[in-house]
Amino acid sequence: MTTPLLHVADLTKNFGGLTALAGVHIEVRSGTIHGLIGPNGSGKSTFINTVTGVIPPNSGQIVIDGRNVAGLRPNIVNAAGIARTFQNLRLFKAMSVLDNVLIGEHRHMGYGLGSALTMRNGEAERHVKDVAMGLLADVGLAHRAEAISGSLPYGEQRLLEIARALATQPKLLMLDEPLAGMNPTEMDRVVAILRRIVARGVTILLVEHAVRVVMSVCDRISVLNFGRNIAEGSPQEIQGNEDVVVAYLGRRRHVA
Amino acid sequence: MKRRNFLSYLTAGLLALAYLPASAQEPVRIGLDAVLTGPGANNGERIREAAQWAVDLINEKGGVALPDGSKRPFELVVVDDQAKPDVGLSAIRRLVGDKSIVAFMGPDWSSVTYPTLFVGAEAGIPQFTSSVAQRITQEGHKHIFRARSTDTDWMGALADYLVKQEGKKKLGVTYANNEFGRSGRDVFVRILKEAHGLDPVVELSYAVGDKDFTSVAGRMIQSGVDVVVNLGNQPEGALLVKDLNNLGFTGLFAFNSADSIFLDLAKSNAEGVVGPLSWVHTKPDDKSKAFNEAFQKRFKRDPIGHSVIYFDAVNMIVDAIGKVGPSREALLKYLKSLDTWAGVQGTYHPSAPTGDMIHASVVIRYNKDLVPEVVSVRD
């Protein structure tokens, strides 16, 4: 437990003249739910995109489980153990729910082309399907396996994204606003699922606006503002941190 | 333009209606494959109109006469090959597949004609082509009739005229990179060497569809030739002569498609252009004059070589049907035994073993009024 699962150091990303990340440090310990919050434009999405290889960083280290994946392509980063969901739901909308999860298992069923051509993939296919159905059952979507994913209600699409990410068998699951647009009942359901996931040994990095939930579910929280860490600590520490309050609420110009 | 086709269909339709009581039987059908779209559609439209006209004239006289003296309506089935071999193959198969079609004409483009030969041969149907490429009649097919003089005939005429009558020695040859252009070039260069002991100063080919001929014209002028011989199709020829004139070329331009389509495109640039043709409307014999007059009356413009070729072909088929009846086999057998047949273009010899029926050609030269004056005639 001493070495962190994810160790991000000095992560910097510039877009043209704009510095989105200015030397971010974050350590995520194995087996925890780690929250990442910050006001709009503070660099949370850039952080996730950079860590998962969607956009290359300008500099810095991204070490997952001892391997530096900074600047590698997303599929390599995924193979190294990081899976993610997306802020604006990026399911494969035209495909079935089951197929979405099977995509997640892609890497674990061999490349697929060779076996498709040699026509010897019946057994393997059946196995990955079982695994996929298990994952769908975990998030409560087993009964929707054959539905077209784009036709699911919004909340279920969020759950499907989580199941799809889990199908890649990650060590670290990065969730980008998994609760956006959900009602309290749905939120409770997701929180329960998150706890089950952690209990199985998958570490979670949670980026979320629903601060109440973040405060209640996370073990530790990092706060970003202007692409820098401004605070890190337990939920209580964060709520009491003056810098965090200023980042969120702003300052008064004239102290009344 | 299509309106004209529509009108001719309409006329044909009305005529057919008029003759309906007299001839309620199946019409006698012949086929025509031509280039109706794409490059070469110029010729195709002329071919279609001439063939249709010939058929209409027959119908006006009550239809096609059979050996027993009865008459049946006459019908032309037209297909389009777009100047593409694969489309042509489909088109010809369609004609051949229609058992009521007793003979067919086309294709016009050599590159299309060649691959379709074996389809016609398999079906044992008389096929009349206006393609000039040599190999079409040299691979032993028994069903093919070339209704036009061959490259050898008119390239010979052209070479004679250029070297003997005009006294030119520095010839530049340029040709379209298609079967028509290449075949013309091969024959012309061969004849130049064999008959006159000359080699072209420069040879250049271009692609069909090229639009800017400055580079070709530039190369010709730079080589100091006094004759540019162009072997290819009308649009490119017209563009080339324009660019040659623009760049100040003062020599002679000889062209193997210098017909009225070319004239339409080249306009005043056609002045002084020399060209071999299988037939021209200013040919001074009586048959040609009569044809020209009737054509002028009907279409209000000059006929081209293709008008006569296909007009003659239709009439040759009609005459043959009158002798042996509407059957592919009988027609083929009859035509192969027919020594001479007199058409507008000249005297045909259908029994020629290769199928090369006719060797008539003229060389023309456009005068100041852009009239093609016949400067040499061969029969």
Next chain:
Amino acid sequence: MFFQLATSGIATGCAYALIALGFVMIWNTASVVNFAQGEFVVIAMFVALTCHVTLGWPLWLVLPIAVLIPALVGYATERVVIRPVIGAAEMTVVTVTIGLQIVLSDAAKIIYGGQPYSFPPLIEGRPLSILGIVVPRQSLVVIASMVVLAVGLHFLSQKTSFGKRLRAVSQDRETAKLMGIDVNRTIAEGFALSAGIAGVAGVLLAPIIYVSAGLGLPLLIKSFIAAIIGGFGSYIGALIGGLLIGVLDNLVGFYISSHYREVFTFLVLILVLLVRPQGLFPHHR
């Protein structure tokens, strides 16, 4: 001879440049790559042919009509066919414009047949000789027209309300709405303008390359490549790219072989995409 060839290439290059310009304009305003752009050239040619050659109307009357009609067709096609797919997947947009290309070019073929028709020069007279280079008067007309049009368009985009709207829409459609700009109308008008520019190219080309129904697609491909070489989205790039393609065509035809003209055009395209994918004059949105 080099300068002779280059000069003559510039004339055809101008036409490519104009088509590319309209093409880029549609791309910038509506994010639509219009495979039917070449057909507006053909429409203008046939309108000019019908009015001038068939009906015998004078050129001063025919030329504006020949530019106006493709502009109207462009406007109409935008309203009917393009607008529903603006913002859709690129494959959908490309497919629709390919369909449009087929429809327009085949309509021309049905009405006029596939054969070429000659069109008289816009200006009569023997070619001029300038510094030993023979320049046909028609080429001068083309080059002058392109210069006038380019200057005119620049003025239009900088000084007129329509030009300002068009530029705002090209830069940011959503924000343009916040300026009170009717974006849909501006896009339709942009289509009309670009079709009109293609129409000018048609009128200029008609005497040089003859009028025929099948010209649209080959012209479009050349202009498309010109636009990519110039830097896709850049107006100046489209102009320079068009001229380059025109000149290159002639030089390759002379010094290498006229058979490989097209091959070289494509090779230059591939080379540019490999070495300098942003084109010669990169476009920043």
Next chain:
Amino acid sequence: MLLESTNISGTPLLDVHDLAVNFGGIRALKNVHLEVKGGEFVALIGANGAGKTTTLKAILNAVTKASGEIRYRGQPTTGIPTHHLVRMGIGVVPEGRRVFAASSVVENLELGALERTPKGEASAIMASVFDLFPVLKERRGQMAGSLSGGEQQMLAMGRALMGRPELLLLDEPSMGLAPKFVDRIFEILSDLRKTKTTILLIEQNALMSLEIADKAFVIEQGRTVLSGRASDLIDDPKVAGAYLGRPEE
């Protein structure tokens, strides 16, 4: 001169009643209430993701509303396209500035006036915009894309003012700006306030907004949770609660 402030006594200039919006399958807004009277400076505050920008989009008819009603000058806005609303007097400073990067400062300002201000008056308004933002005058010929973030924000504000808006909507003007520029922007906002301009300010920066606003609405999780006089709200712990998830009691 800059802004035409109309004060229709009683009737709010902008009235958002029980607004709900579904966006991409998400119920993004529900029960959003908002009211802006002529001459008022109103702040709409809330944490990110709370639904502030979606509310703005709904006001501009850039998203379809699921239910509720939006009235501008007492007239329902349903079906009126965005550009018409703008021509009717709603000026917008969009989130992220959205200046026309490849056009000069002056051209950007001209575009703001293009559809809304008669040609003759535009130059006078531009002069007053330059008075308000001297830095824009200095950089008048420069491409907007080359300005700093704060300068771009000023340009976006000036551009909206060029249309003489009856109602000025500002979406997160301080976002992504360095503290120095944030102060500057708020100074300008309070200057605007003094002119009795009707303004709806959408801001995450709650405290500064509450300092200068007359009235404020707080939204959390897509609904209006608090509203009242800004001076009352500024010390209300519930505001911080809405942001940081502190217990409400």
Next chain:
Amino acid sequence: MSRHHPFYLAAILAAIVIPPFLSDYSLHLVIMVVIFAILTLSLNLISGYGGLISLGHAGFFLIGSYTSALLSVYQGWPFWLSMPTAILLTATSGLLLGFPALRWTGHFLAVITIAFGSIAQLLSVNWVFLTNGIDGVSSIPRPPLPGISLTSNVNYYYFVLICLAFIVYLMMRLVASGFGRALRAIKDDETAAACMGIDVAVTKVSAFVISAAIAGFAGALYAHYIRFLNPDSFSLDVSIRIFMMMIIGGTGSIAGSILGSFVVYVLPEVLRPLQDYYYLIWGVIVILVMLFLPGGLISLGSVLRAKMAARRDKLDPQVGSTETLS
């Protein structure tokens, strides 16, 4: 799917039973339909499933045709050797074209593929030493098959039909496999696919290679059927025609590709009065399909059924609700 079975069964039965009774010409048409169906399927793999536009498939078709034809005519190779070589060579050319496809999509890729097709055709015209130029290649033999003469067109029809069946089977396997899923995922959302561990580059290039190989196979079948090759048969028109077949039949549907090939190839022959207008009509249909029936003609039945069911239930048709951003 099961609802369609009677229809598919009838179609398969018709494809097996009817051809011997067809006229020479109709038989020729159906043979061409089968060859074009294979071509359209190959395009569908990259465009329909992979979302990558190709307007250069005539180029692969050409390379396949010429390779097999030249090897068998001038080198005397039997079809069973020349055809695999043709496939290998087209696959290699697919590999070359696959790399630009990694970087360029949409209209750029459209132009690059047009360039590829045109270069292939121009080379076949001008590389006379190898291709015989515009004279073309003639006397291409029909494939030898012990006991059965493929010189009969009926027999050749069944031969290409079996080839089509094999390709259909292959495509079904491919589409259902992890590879097919990966390809569809990339079409839907490339970034998301990459984040799920899919190697986007390898998948795209493989798709191009397989697609090219299938097109090359179709080319070999064509060459040995038509027995005469000429560069004119491989113009941009052919690429556009295949593209139309795919769109009209239904992108991303195997049955759609076959239906599209049939409809586009055969209908103009049946509706002769419309012959002059058929390209125009197909153009209009392409536009209508894109605007109103994105699934192509093959989806017409199910779309109509859904509409009718929706009317019966007095519910809105289950078409994904789209946000209107005015």
